[in-house]
Amino acid sequence: MAVNALEVANLSFHYPDGSAALQAVSFVVAAGESVAVLGPNGAGKSTLLLHLNGLLPESRPHDGAVRVGGQPVVRANLPEVRRQVGLLFQDPDDQLFCPTVFEDVAFGPRQLALTEEQVRQRVEEALTRVGLVGFESRLPHHLSQGEKRRVCLAGVLACQSSILVLDEPTSGLDPRGRRELKALLRQLPITKIIATHDLELAAELCPRTLLLDGGRLVADGPTLQLLADEPLMHKHGLERPHLLDHLHPHGPVAGR
Amino acid sequence: MYAGWTDHHRGCDSWLCRLPAGVKLPVAIGLVLAMVAVPARWAVGLWGFAGLLALLLAISGVSVRLVVRKLLLLEPMVLVIAVAAAFQPAGWRGALLLASRSTLCLATMVLLASTTPFMDILRVLRRWRVPPLLVTTLMLMHRYLFVLADQAHRMRRARQGRTFTPRRALVWRHRAGIIAHLFVRTSDRAQRIYWAMSARGWR
Amino acid sequence: MHLPDGFLNRPMVLTTAALGTAGLALALRSAKRLPPSRVPLLGLSAAFVFAAQMVNFPVAGGTSGHLMGSVLVAALLGPAAAVVVMSAVLILQCLMFADGGITALGANILNMAVIGGAGGGALYHLVRHLTPSMPFQIGAAGIVAWGATVVASLACAAELAASGTVGWRVGLGAMGGVHMLIGIGEGLITMLVLAAVAKARPDLLVPVETHGFEPIMPDSPPVPARSAVAAAPRSLRPMILPGLIISAAVAMLLAPHASSLPDGLEKTAQALGFAHHQAASPVIPAPLPDYAVPGIGSEMWATAVAGVMGTAAMFLLGLLIAKLARLRRRTRAYV
Numbered sequence: 001m002a003v004n005a006l007e008v009a010n011l012s013f014h015y016p017d018g019s020a021a022l023q024a025v026s027f028v029v030a031a032g033e034s035v036a037v038l039g040p041n042g043a044g045k046s047t048l049l050l051h052l053n054g055l056l057p058e059s060r061p062h063d064g065a066v067r068v069g070g071q072p073v074v075r076a077n078l079p080e081v082r083r084q085v086g087l088l089f090q091d092p093d094d095q096l097f098c099p100t101v102f103e104d105v106a107f108g109p110r111q112l113a114l115t116e117e118q119v120r121q122r123v124e125e126a127l128t129r130v131g132l133v134g135f136e137s138r139l140p141h142h143l144s145q146g147e148k149r150r151v152c153l154a155g156v157l158a159c160q161s162s163i164l165v166l167d168e169p170t171s172g173l174d175p176r177g178r179r180e181l182k183a184l185l186r187q188l189p190i191t192k193i194i195a196t197h198d199l200e201l202a203a204e205l206c207p208r209t210l211l212l213d214g215g216r217l218v219a220d221g222p223t224l225q226l227l228a229d230e231p232l233m234h235k236h237g238l239e240r241p242h243l244l245d246h247l248h249p250h251g252p253v254a255g256r
Numbered sequence: 257m258y259a260g261w262t263d264h265h266r267g268c269d270s271w272l273c274r275l276p277a278g279v280k281l282p283v284a285i286g287l288v289l290a291m292v293a294v295p296a297r298w299a300v301g302l303w304g305f306a307g308l309l310a311l312l313l314a315i316s317g318v319s320v321r322l323v324v325r326k327l328l329l330l331e332p333m334v335l336v337i338a339v340a341a342a343f344q345p346a347g348w349r350g351a352l353l354l355a356s357r358s359t360l361c362l363a364t365m366v367l368l369a370s371t372t373p374f375m376d377i378l379r380v381l382r383r384w385r386v387p388p389l390l391v392t393t394l395m396l397m398h399r400y401l402f403v404l405a406d407q408a409h410r411m412r413r414a415r416q417g418r419t420f421t422p423r424r425a426l427v428w429r430h431r432a433g434i435i436a437h438l439f440v441r442t443s444d445r446a447q448r449i450y451w452a453m454s455a456r457g458w459r
Numbered sequence: 460m461h462l463p464d465g466f467l468n469r470p471m472v473l474t475t476a477a478l479g480t481a482g483l484a485l486a487l488r489s490a491k492r493l494p495p496s497r498v499p500l501l502g503l504s505a506a507f508v509f510a511a512q513m514v515n516f517p518v519a520g521g522t523s524g525h526l527m528g529s530v531l532v533a534a535l536l537g538p539a540a541a542v543v544v545m546s547a548v549l550i551l552q553c554l555m556f557a558d559g560g561i562t563a564l565g566a567n568i569l570n571m572a573v574i575g576g577a578g579g580g581a582l583y584h585l586v587r588h589l590t591p592s593m594p595f596q597i598g599a600a601g602i603v604a605w606g607a608t609v610v611a612s613l614a615c616a617a618e619l620a621a622s623g624t625v626g627w628r629v630g631l632g633a634m635g636g637v638h639m640l641i642g643i644g645e646g647l648i649t650m651l652v653l654a655a656v657a658k659a660r661p662d663l664l665v666p667v668e669t670h671g672f673e674p675i676m677p678d679s680p681p682v683p684a685r686s687a688v689a690a691a692p693r694s695l696r697p698m699i700l701p702g703l704i705i706s707a708a709v710a711m712l713l714a715p716h717a718s719s720l721p722d723g724l725e726k727t728a729q730a731l732g733f734a735h736h737q738a739a740s741p742v743i744p745a746p747l748p749d750y751a752v753p754g755i756g757s758e759m760w761a762t763a764v765a766g767v768m769g770t771a772a773m774f775l776l777g778l779l780i781a782k783l784a785r786l787r788r789r790t791r792a793y794v
Contacts, residue, residue, distance in 0.1 A: 016662075055451045058496070079457060087455045093403055094448040097499075099375045099395060111457030141402050159456060288464050288561050292472070330557060334463050340625040340633055341466075354465060354624065358560075361464030365557035374555045387487050389498070393547045396502025397509070398555075404503075404510040412514070428516055432651030435511045435526065439535065439652070440660050442507040446500040459495065 005031040005163050005191040006052065007067040013047060013057060013215075021047045023215045029191060031162075036202035036223060037195040039212035040237025045195040046090065048212065049165050052193070053085040054078050069162065083112065086161030090168045092148035093140070101127075101143075101151050102136035108159035126154035130184060146177025153184065163191040170198045199241040203227060211236060268371055270317030277376035278383065284368040288361045296346075299353050302360060309363050318370045326366045327359070334358045374398055396449075408438050460527075460615055460638075461552065461567055464560030468622040475618060476565030482573035486542035493540070501540060505547040508532060512548075516648060524644040529571055529611075530604035531649045533580025535656070535663065541576030566618050570611040579607030593657055601650035608642030609635065 006029040013022040022044050029035055037045050050056040051066055054073045066073040068081050089095045098104035105126055109119040127133050130150040140148065149169065156164065169185070170178045178201075185192065185205055196202055202209060202223055209226050211219035213236040219226055226232065230240045272280075287305070294301050313323060338355035342348050375398065382391045411434045467475065490501065508528045515523040533541035546568050552558040559567045583603045587596045616630030657664055 050451065053455055055454060079459075082455055082457055085455075087452075089448060089452055089455075091448070093400075094445060095452040097396060097399055097449050097452065099378075099399060107453075107458075108456040111459075140399065155456065285561055292465055292562055293469065326557065330463070333461065334465075337463070337466050337619070337625065340619075340629050343626055343629050344623065358463045358465035361560055361562075362557060365464070365553070365561060369555055369557050374551070377554050387484075389487055389491060389501070390483075390543065390547065392498065393502040393505055393543060394550060396499055397505035397547050397551060400503055400506040401509055401551075404506045405513060408510045408514060424517055428647070429651060431514050431516055432648055433655045435514055435648075436652045436655030436659060438510060439504075439507055439656060440663065442503050443500065443660075443663055446503040447496070449499040449503070450496045453499065 003031075003070040004067075005029050005033070005069060006193070007070075008051075009065055009067075011048075011051060011065045013044075013051065020215050022051070025212075025215075025217045027210055027217060027220055029163075029193065031191055032189065033208060034192040034194070034206040036206035036209045037193060037212060038197075038199070038202060038209055038226075038238060042214075043212040043236075044215040045212055046167055047215075049087065049167050049193070049195055052163075052165050053082050053087050055087075083108075083159055084161055085163045085165055086156030086159060088149075088152050088156060088164070088166045088169060090171065092145070092152045095152045095155070096140040096143075096148055099139070100136065101132070101138045101140070104140070104151060105155045105158050108155055112159065122158040122160075123154075126158040129157055130154045131180070144177070145172050146174070146180060149173070149177070149181060150184070153181075161190070163193065164188065166192070166194045166196075168196055168198075169194060170196065170201055199227060199238065200243045203241065203243055211238075213237070268317055270315060270371075272312065272316040273318075273371045275371075277372050277380045280368060280372050281377055281380050284364055287364050291357055291361055291364075294357070296350070296353060299356075302353075302356055305360055309360060309367065312367060313363075316367060316371055318367070323363070323366055323370060326370070327363060330362055330366075331359065334362065400445075404438065404442060407441065408434060411437060460571060460612060461549075461559035462563035462570075462615060462618070464562050466622065466624045467563060467566060467618060468624070471618055471622045472562045472565070475563075475569050479565035479568035479573065482577065483542060483546050483568060486539040486546075486573075486577065489539035490543050500536070501543055502547070504532060504536060504540070505544045505551075508544060508548050509551070516644060518644070524641065524648075526648045526652075527571065527575065527608065527645055528649075529575030530579040530583060530600060530607050530645075531652055533576050534583055534600050534649070534653055538577045538580030538584065541580045542572050545572035545576045566615070570614045570618075574611050574614055575607045578610070579603050582606075593661075597650050597653045597657065600653050601646035604649040605639075605642035605646035608638050608645045612638035612641075 008028070009026050011022055011025045012020070015021050025044075025048060037048065039045050047056065051073075052068070054066075054075075054077075068077075068084050071077050071081065073081050096104050098107055102123055105123045106119050109122045114122070123136070124133075127135060130153050132147065132150055132154060135143075135147070135151070140151070143151065164185075166185075169181060173181060178198075182201060182204065185194075192206070194202065194206060206223055209219070209221065209223040210217060211226060211232075218236060219232065224244065227241055228244055233240050287308075291302065291305050294305075313320065334355055338351045338358070341354050342351040344350055346353075375395075378391060378394050378398070381394070382388075412431070415430050415434065493501075511526050511528055511531075514526065516525065517523045529541060529545050532544050536544065549559060549564065549567050549572060553561055553564050553567070583600055586599045586603070589595070612634045613631070616625070616627070616634040619625040619630050620627035653664070
């Protein structure tokens with residue numbers, strides 16, 4: 001029986017001021033699945049994502065609450081977990097902290113103690129996959145938002161992660177940037193977990209959706225079904241996207 | 257004050273610009289040390305240095321107007337101290353010598369800054385075994401300099417749009433508020449950067 | 460106050476380079492004990508200081524003042540981190556903008572980062588434990604910021620005097636006088652910024668060094684921000700002895716040099732005397748009392764001893780304040 005890519009069991013987390021950020025969240029993601037995480041602002045989406053590679057809780061990852069590839073996310077396993085789970089942050093400027101594109105994409109491989117030749121190879125492969133060949137010596141603050149996001153994606157791909165976790169990947173992108181990113185993500189066969197406000201992105205890329213509100217998992221099911229449930233959407237601060245009215249039965253929508 | 261300083265080496269293609277920072281930095285420091293060490297009786301020697309600098313400027317491909325502009329920006333400090341120095345027994349001659357020497361040193365550093373990206377200098381420092389904590393601090397500072405300066409600028413514009421009475425006390429409160437806000441955002445961003453670094457394996 | 464190249468003589472370049480490097484090295488060693496989660500904060504804070512220094516504070520006519528930030532950063536991050544941060548800014552300004560000479564880098568780091576950041580910061584954190592009252596702490600920060608500005612300018616003047624570049628009295632009057640005014644702006648801005656941070660995020664006012672930012676375990680009661688103020692600054696202790704040595708060294712080495720130019724000084728005094736009578740210029744009178752110590756004849760030794768005595772007095776005063784603070788805290792705990 002195949003090991004699940006990700007298992008979250010009864011995960012709870014409190015903010016420093018005592019208020020609950022996550023309450024008893026449980027779900028399982030199989031290898032290769034693409035799952036969207038939807039919910040209003042403050043629902044705990046980002047907090048949940050930070051738990052998936054052990055960044056939260058800061059002092060001691062809870063034993064067993066989160067399992068990646070069958071391994072519990074505990075201090076001993078953190079390096080391997082962080083290699084397996086590639087996390088893309090909401091603001092690419094937070095993630096692009098190296099002086100040049102090359103150094104940033106090389107950051108992950110270098111932490112893995114690969115030889116310089118192997119590092120260079122991984123960087124080249126990653127940049128090719130995201131379509132940014134030739135950008136190696138560019139400076140981060142000269143890149144467009146879309147380019148920055150693709151560099152961040154390359155940085156994660158260079159680590160050869162098996163699970164891609166994205167926090168609002170299309171926010172701040174112009175239509176072209178959004179199209180390019182969607183095409184990129186569609187091509188990647190690995191497990192994907194995408195937290196987003198972009199309901200159309202969720203519909204197009206993710207057959208399954210987790211709906212979070214107030215730190216609780218309020219729904220877990222097929223994306224189109226959830227999105228079409230207008231009362232459910234409104235109850236949790238979302239809305240039924242117009243996309244659903246224009247769906248072609250054989251169109252490029254996930255799950256069909 | 258520093259606007260426009262940052263990317264002038266991008267168009268710079270001359271031999272001098274392409275010289276590695278590992279050569280340019282020690283040479284610049286050496287030149288400055290040499291000029292500082294020239295004793296008063298051999299002040300004529302400074303002309304030699306001036307000639308050398310002019311030559312370097314000519315082959316550097318950097319626009320002379322740019323260098324002069326940067327020099328003028330920094331010159332007032334030199335002049336102020338030189339004027340104060342005129343009260344010493346060496347009098348105006350001594351002050352003139354000091355000012356000339358200082359200006360030449362300034363020109364050297366301006367030339368270095370105009371032909372060498374700061375990042376390259378940092379890489380040289382790292383090779384020279386400067387403590388890693390300091391180098392990391394310098395690198396992160398340089399990376400986020402413009403991000404933060406931009407944020408501050410935008411915050412100021414936003415406040416300006418809502419301020420109608422430019423009373424000085426109010427302006428001071430506003431500007432201090434901007435700085436405070438900037439620090440809060442900086443602190444949060446530092447946390448997120450730490451998460452981003454840890455997420456890719458940094459310990 | 461960024462000294463350009465060429466105004467310090469060779470001995471002073473070496474002395475200030477040594478002292479500045481020592482101060483920075485000590486701070487780096489202390490900062491190495493920071494938890495890794497705080498390391499990016501140093502770099503980002505340096506970028507913050509740089510951006511903050513660009514903000515205009517209109518003074519009069521077309522002139523405007525700017526924040527230097529050493530005491531502000533020390534109040535927010537602690538003295539050691541402040542030294543690292545301010546030094547980084549100075550290094551950037553020197554190498555990327557040629558603002559501040561490379562041979563003067565040691566002096567600039569000494570004056571602005573070490574004296575301002577470490578000295579001012581340590582004093583602020585000692586004084587701060589007198590009471591948890593926020594307005595008092597903020598007021599203290601403002602006063603310390605003013606003091607640090609003045610002391611830094613005096614150090615600069617002393618270095619110039621010791622190099623024989625600018626007479627001590629000229630430097631004292633001009634630099635010291637001007638910076639007593641500039642310091643007011645620095646103090647005010649520091650207070651305003653700290654007050655705004657205190658209002659928005661009081662949890663950020665606990666310095667990085669004393670508070671490890673241990674995250675809260677789920678289900679435990681939240682820690683109120685102020686209680687961390689009462690935490691004893693144990694991490695400051697290793698800095699006290701080196702800090703004392705550096706301060707005393709600065710006082711001893713620089714002060715007597717300033718007065719070892721008897722002929723120059725006398726001539727200058729005469730010239731100045733003339734200048735005063737003729738020009739009736741608004742030269743600000745020296746605010747500090749005479750350096751003469753009764754019983755010691757030689758001016759040079761008098762100044763050196765005065766310098767060391769002054770340093771010792773400040774240290775003892777700070778220690779007394781800290782002891783009082785601890786006493787108060789203990790008695791309050793029993794109430």
